[in-house]
Amino acid sequence: ILNVEQSPQSLHVQEGDSTNFTCSFPSSNFYALHWYRWETAKSPEALFVMTLNGDEKKKGRISATLNTKEGYSYLYIKGSQPEDSATYLCASNYGGSQGNLIFGKGTKLSVKP
């Protein structure tokens, strides 16, 4: 059974703190690893799609790394802001071009001003 694990489940930080989350996924039959940000009362928003071992992607203050051999990805947020408060989801694509995703339960980030 394919399973995607995220840790921690929740995180509370102060404005300006840097933080990171972990996503663990099955390293076999790997096609791609997705990160999404899901703000309250909004729909999930794609952050990154990563495919290559050692890949690193960046979008503003948010970056992510990928290790496909050991099956983990890290998401980093530098200098957290209150608007970064959201649930961050990772998902592993196990369906190839069909795009079937298995999602983790997410890490809920709260940034206090």
Add this chain to the structure above:
Amino acid sequence: SQTIHQWPATLVQPVGSPLSLECTVEGTSNPNLYWYRQAAGRGLQLLFYSVGIGQISSEVPQNLSASRPQDRQFILSSKKLLLSDSGFYLCAWGGQGQHQPQHFGDGTRLSIL
């Protein structure tokens, strides 16, 4: 630009009643389409996906069905709802290919009484 519409936003239904949730996509052709559900305390679970008109694949055995009568229309249905069908339902579309992110609708909160 591409947009995805999903309705209704909330729905309260009695056990045993039928269900129809609709999702439409604009601004793209031949998208992959997906229905997800988030049950209480769980991550997003893929229910159905479709790679073309009339092509539906089910990921989990369940009380629900899906149809794709048009290229950019995806419908989630049930003949008789169960209490266990309660949850938050999200429709999403993605481009063809394993590297494509998915784009989500605003979701439907379904409560079964």
